[in-house]
Amino acid sequence: MADYTIKVRRFQPESGEGPYWEEFNVDLDPSLSVLDGLLQAKDRDDGSLAVRCSCRAAICGSCGMKINGQSGLGCKTQIGEAQEQANKMKAATGATAATADSPIGVQAPEQSAGVNAAESGATATAGGEPIVIEPMGNMPVIKDLITDMESTHWTKIRRVTPWLLPHGEPPEREYIVEPESMIDITQSMACIQCGACVSSCLSMEADPDFIGPAALAKAYRFVGDPRDAETHERLHDLADDPHGIYDCTHCFSCIDACPKGVAPMDQIMRLRRKAGEEGIEDPNAGHAHEVAFVKIIEKKGTLDEAMLVQESYAPGIKGKLKPSKRGLRETIKSLPTILRPLRNRKVKLRQAIPGTHHKLPGDAMDDVKAIYAHAEEHNEEFNLYIKGEEGELAEEDVEKGIERSTAPAGQEADK
Amino acid sequence: MSDEKIKVAYWPGCVSRGFTPELHGSMALTAGKLGIELVELDRANCCGAGVIAEHNQELADTLNARTFALAQQTGLSMMNICSTCQGAQSECQQRLDADSAYRAHVNEALSGQGLSYEKDKQGFTNKNFLWLLVEDYGLDKLRERVVRPLTGLRVGPFYGCYIVRPKERLGYNHYPDRDIYLEKVIEALGGQVVEYDGARKCCGFPLVTMNRDTSLRQAGTHVGDAIDAGADCLVTPCPLCHLNLDMQQPEAAKIVNRDLGLAVLHLPQLVGLALGAEPKEMGMGKHVASTRWVEERLTAGAAA
Numbered sequence: 001m002a003d004y005t006i007k008v009r010r011f012q013p014e015s016g017e018g019p020y021w022e023e024f025n026v027d028l029d030p031s032l033s034v035l036d037g038l039l040q041a042k043d044r045d046d047g048s049l050a051v052r053c054s055c056r057a058a059i060c061g062s063c064g065m066k067i068n069g070q071s072g073l074g075c076k077t078q079i080g081e082a083q084e085q086a087n088k089m090k091a092a093t094g095a096t097a098a099t100a101d102s103p104i105g106v107q108a109p110e111q112s113a114g115v116n117a118a119e120s121g122a123t124a125t126a127g128g129e130p131i132v133i134e135p136m137g138n139m140p141v142i143k144d145l146i147t148d149m150e151s152t153h154w155t156k157i158r159r160v161t162p163w164l165l166p167h168g169e170p171p172e173r174e175y176i177v178e179p180e181s182m183i184d185i186t187q188s189m190a191c192i193q194c195g196a197c198v199s200s201c202l203s204m205e206a207d208p209d210f211i212g213p214a215a216l217a218k219a220y221r222f223v224g225d226p227r228d229a230e231t232h233e234r235l236h237d238l239a240d241d242p243h244g245i246y247d248c249t250h251c252f253s254c255i256d257a258c259p260k261g262v263a264p265m266d267q268i269m270r271l272r273r274k275a276g277e278e279g280i281e282d283p284n285a286g287h288a289h290e291v292a293f294v295k296i297i298e299k300k301g302t303l304d305e306a307m308l309v310q311e312s313y314a315p316g317i318k319g320k321l322k323p324s325k326r327g328l329r330e331t332i333k334s335l336p337t338i339l340r341p342l343r344n345r346k347v348k349l350r351q352a353i354p355g356t357h358h359k360l361p362g363d364a365m366d367d368v369k370a371i372y373a374h375a376e377e378h379n380e381e382f383n384l385y386i387k388g389e390e391g392e393l394a395e396e397d398v399e400k401g402i403e404r405s406t407a408p409a410g411q412e413a414d415k
Numbered sequence: 416m417s418d419e420k421i422k423v424a425y426w427p428g429c430v431s432r433g434f435t436p437e438l439h440g441s442m443a444l445t446a447g448k449l450g451i452e453l454v455e456l457d458r459a460n461c462c463g464a465g466v467i468a469e470h471n472q473e474l475a476d477t478l479n480a481r482t483f484a485l486a487q488q489t490g491l492s493m494m495n496i497c498s499t500c501q502g503a504q505s506e507c508q509q510r511l512d513a514d515s516a517y518r519a520h521v522n523e524a525l526s527g528q529g530l531s532y533e534k535d536k537q538g539f540t541n542k543n544f545l546w547l548l549v550e551d552y553g554l555d556k557l558r559e560r561v562v563r564p565l566t567g568l569r570v571g572p573f574y575g576c577y578i579v580r581p582k583e584r585l586g587y588n589h590y591p592d593r594d595i596y597l598e599k600v601i602e603a604l605g606g607q608v609v610e611y612d613g614a615r616k617c618c619g620f621p622l623v624t625m626n627r628d629t630s631l632r633q634a635g636t637h638v639g640d641a642i643d644a645g646a647d648c649l650v651t652p653c654p655l656c657h658l659n660l661d662m663q664q665p666e667a668a669k670i671v672n673r674d675l676g677l678a679v680l681h682l683p684q685l686v687g688l689a690l691g692a693e694p695k696e697m698g699m700g701k702h703v704a705s706t707r708w709v710e711e712r713l714t715a716g717a718a719a
Contacts, residue, residue: 092595093610202576202617206636207629246625249633250465251617252502252580263581269469276470284625293466297478301460303429312624333627337663346662346701347434358432364458367528371481374524375474382472382510382517389513 003027004079006037007130008049010144019141023130024049030080034133035063037079038145050144058259061194065145066134071200071257079131087128136199138208152208153195156215160238164222167229181226187385188221188267190260197254197264209243213254213264216245220267223274235275239282245271246286261385270381283326288315301360301368309334310354421551423494424486425453426541429461430654431496434662437698438654438681442496442544444696445687449552449560453494459485462503464655465577465621472510477524479507483541484530493541496683498653501543502577502585508541509584543578545652545682549596554603562691564605566716568709570685571609571646572597573637573660575653576617597650600682604689611644613637618656623663628670634659635671638679648678648709650685657681664704678706688713 004026011019024041035053042049053063056075063074068085139147166175197213204210211219219238222228238244245268254264276287292311296304313327313334314320323331341347350356360368431439446453459482461467468475482504486493495501511518512534522531533539542550548557578585579594587593594615598608619633638660641649651657659667661679668675680688684697694713699706 088592088595092592092598093608202633203622203629205616206619206632207626210629242626247622247629249617249619249629250621251576253576253617255581269465272469273471286625289624290466290470293464294470294474297461297463297467303433303461303464305430305433309624330624330627333666337666340665340703341434341662341701344701344703346437346703351433357429360458360460364460367458367481367525367530368460368478370527371477371524372474375471375477378473378520379471380473380517380520382476382514384510384513387514390515 001027002030002080004037004083005130006034006041007132008038008041008144009132009134010049011135011141012048012143022046026079028079030083031078033075034065034067034077034079034082034131035074037131038074038133050146052146059192061192064136064147064194064196064199066132066137066199068132069134071136071196071253073194073196073259074133076259082131083128086131090129136195138198138201138204138212139195147195149195152204152212153193153198153214156198156212157193157218159211160215160219160222161234162218162222164225164228165230165234166227175227177226183386184383185221185224187262187383188217188224191217191221191258191262192260194259196257196259197262200253200257202251202253203247203249206249207243207247210247211238211241211244213248213268216248216271217262217264217267220271223271231274232278235271235278236280238271239275239280239286242283244282245275246282246284263385285312285315285326285330288312288319291315298369298372300357301365302358304355304357306338306352307354307357309338420450420452421547422452422454422491423547424489424491425455426459426482426486426493426495426500427455428495428497428500428654430658435654435657435681437701438496438657438683441681441687441692441697442683444692445683445690448687448690448692449548449557451547451552454489454491456482456485456489456493462500463507464499465503465506468503468506473521475503476507476510477521479504480511480518480521480532481525481528481530483508483511483539484525484532486541487533487536487539488530490537492539494544494547495541496544496652496681497655498543498575498578498651499655500577501541501546502575504541505584505586543652545578545596545600546590546593548686549592549599550590554599557600557603557686561604561689563689563713563717565601565685565689565713566605568606568712568716569609569645569647570601570606570680571611571641571644571649572601572614573618573641573649573651573653573656573679574615575651575656576615578652579615597652597682600686601650604685606685606689609641609644609646611637611640611646613640618653618659620655620659623659630659631663631667631670634663635667635673635675638664638667638675638677639671639673642675642677646677647712648680648706650680650682652682654681662703676704678702678704678709680706680709 005023007021007023009019010022024045026037026040038051054060058073058076065074067077067082135141135145136147139152142148201213204212223231223234248268281287289312292308296307313331314323338352427439460478463475601608617633619630622630657679664675687697694710
C-alpha cells in the first residue's frame with residue numbers, strides 16, 4: 001500500500017461556479033488503477049465525485065480521462081506509474097521552471113502536471129507530486145470527470161455512415177467472406193469507443209470541425225470491409241470534406257492515447273492512400289501534395305520545398321495553365337512567407353525558385369530511381385499490428401506451420 | 416559518457432539544406448565545439464516525412480533502408496538533426512526490424528547498389544542530436560564545455576511530434592526520459608526552463624498546405640502561450656517545426672489575432688551559444704522572428 005494525492009479537476013453545473021481543483025489523499029497498492037484511486041476518494045471522502053465507469057478492465061470504454069495531461073483510460077493506468085510520471089515531469093521543470101499563472105479553464109499541458117502542481121502550492125505526500133486528473137479534452141464537461149460525448153464523438157461517428165452498404169440481394173443467411181479478407185480491418189474493429197483519441201486530438205483542438213480520429217478509424221473499418229459496395233463513395237465523401245482525412249495534422253497523439261492499439265492516425269493514412277489510389281482530388285489539395293512530394297523525391301532525391309508548395313497548389317502543366325481558385329488564393333497567401341526569408345538572406349533568391357534545391361549526384365539518383373521501380377511494382381504494406389514482431393510466435397506454432405500473417409498479434413477478442 | 420571521441424554518420428535532412436540553412440551551418444560549428452565528428456551522408460535521400468509512407472509504405476521503407484545501409488557502410492551509428500526525420504526513419508526501421516523476410520524483400524531493391532540494411536549491425540542506432548547529446552555525449556561533459564552559461568535566459572522547449580510519439584516506437588521503454596531531454600539540456604546550459612502548454616504539441620506544419628488555418632492556429636497558439644509564460648525564446652530539434660513557428664510566425668499571428676514576436680532557436684544554435692559561439696556565426700540573423708532580445712539577454716547575463 002502507498003499514499004497518493006490525486007488532484008481532480010471538478011465542476012458542478014448546478015453550483016453556478018466555474019471549475020476548480022480538489023485534492024484527495026488515497027491509499028492503495030501501486031499496481032491498482034487511477035480509477036481505483038478515484039473510487040476510493042468517492043467512497044471515503046466525497047460521494048458526489050462524478051466519474052463514469054463500468055467494467056474496470058479496459059473493455060467497456062467508459063472511464064476515458066486525462067491523467068497528468070495524457071488521455072487514456074482510468075482503469076488501464078496504474079496509479080504507481082501515474083505517480084512516477086507526475087514526479088518526472090515536475091523534476092524536469094521544477095528546479096528552475098519559470099511558471100506563469102495559468103487560470104483554470106485552460107487545458108492542462110499534455111503530460112505536464114508540474115504547472116498545475118506549482119499553482120496549487122501542492123501538498124506533496126509520501127508518493128510525491130499530486131497526480132493530476134481531468135475530464136477528457138475536446139468535449140464539453142457535464143460534471144467533474146463526465147464529458148458530453150454526443151457533440152464531438154457520437155455525432156462524428158454517425159457522420160461516417162458506420163454501417164455496411166452492400167449492393168444486390170442479401171444472401172439468405174450470413175455473408176460469407178474469406179477470413180483473410182477481414183484481417184486488414186481487425187485493428188480498426190478493436191475500437192471500444194472510449195473517446196481517448198478524440199480527447200487527445202491536436203487537429204480537433206485547432207479545428208473542432210475535424211471529423212477526428214475515432215470516426216475516421218471507424219470509416220476505415222467499412223472502407224476496408226469486403227462486403228461493402230460503396231468504398232469509392234465513402235472515400236470521396238471523406239476526401240471532399242475539408243475537415244476530413246486531409247485535416248489530420250499527423251501528430252501521433254491518438255496512437256499513444258488509444259488503449260486498444262487501433263492507431264487511428266495509421267487508419268487515416270490508409271484512407272488517404274486508398275483515396276489517392278482511386279485518383280480522388282480533394283479541396284485541401286492533400287492528394288496533390290502527396291503526389292508532388294513523391295515525384296520530387298523521385299526526381300531529386302531530396303525535398304525541394306519551393307517546388308512542393310508550387311506543385312501542391314498548381315500541379316503539373318494543367319495546374320499552371322488553368323490554376324484552381326484555391327490554388328491561386330493559397331499561392332498569394334504564401335508569398336509573404338517566401339519573401340520574408342529572402343529579405344533576411346535566410347534563403348537565396350535562387351533557392352526560392354522551385355527546382356533549384358540541392359539534388360543528389362547522378363549515380364545516387366540512379367539508386368533512388370531503382371528503388372522507386374521496385375517498390376511501385378510490389379507496393380507491400382507491412383502491418384505490424386497484424387503481423388507482429390518476429391519471435392512473438394510460439395515455437396510449437398511454428399512447428400505446426402502456423403504463419404504469423406494469419407494470426408493477428410494485437411487482435412483482441414473483446415469486440 | 417565516455418572520453419572517447421564521438422564520430423557519427425550524419426544525416427542533415429533536406430530542410431537544413433533548403434529553407435533553414437542556418438541549422439546546417441550551426442550544427443557543423445557546434446559539433447566542432449563539442450568535439451563530435453560528423454561524417455556527412457551526402458548521397459542519402461529524403462526520409463519521406465511520413466508523406467511517402469502515406470503513398471506507398473514499401474517505397475518509404477526502402478528509401479530509408481538505403482540511408483541506413485549507407486550509414487552502416489561507414490561502420491558508424493547515425494545522427495539526424497530533425498524530429499521528423501527521426502520519426503519517419505524510426506517508423507520504417509521498426510517495420511524493417513520486425514521481420515527478416517520483409518527486410519530481405521526490401522534489401523532486394525538495394526542489392527544492385529551493393530547495399531544492404533542489417534538489423535542491429537554493430538549496435539547500429541539512429542539518433543537525433545538531442546538524444547545523442549544526452550545519452551552518448553552526456554550532460555556532465557556538456558556542462559564542462561559551457562563557457563557562456565545561458566544565465567537568465569528563459570527557454571521554452573518545443574519537441575516536435577515525431578520525436579515524442581508514439582512512445583513504443585521511439586524507444587521510450589529503454590529511454591523513458593526522452594520527452595524531458597530538452598529541459599535537461601536547457602538546464603545543463605545554464606538556462607531557465609519555461610513551462611507552457613505547447614511543448615509537446617504539434618506545430619501544425621504537416622497541414623500547412625492542406626489547411627492553413629488549422630496549421631497556423633496551432634503554431635500561433637503555442638508561440639503565444641510561451642510568450643504568456645514568460646519565454647525569451649523557444650528551442651526545437653526540428654527544422655519543420657521551425658518553419659511553422661519562425662518563418663510562418665507573422666502569418667500565424669494574423670490567424671490567432673495577437674502580436675507574437677518570439678525567437679525560435681534550433682537546438683544546435685542554443686548549444687553553440689552556450690559554448691561560446693557568436694549569434695551571427697550561428698546564423699541567427701537569418702531568422703524571421705528577431706533574435707535580438709535573446710542576444711541582449713545573453714549579454715546582460717554575461718555582464719551580471
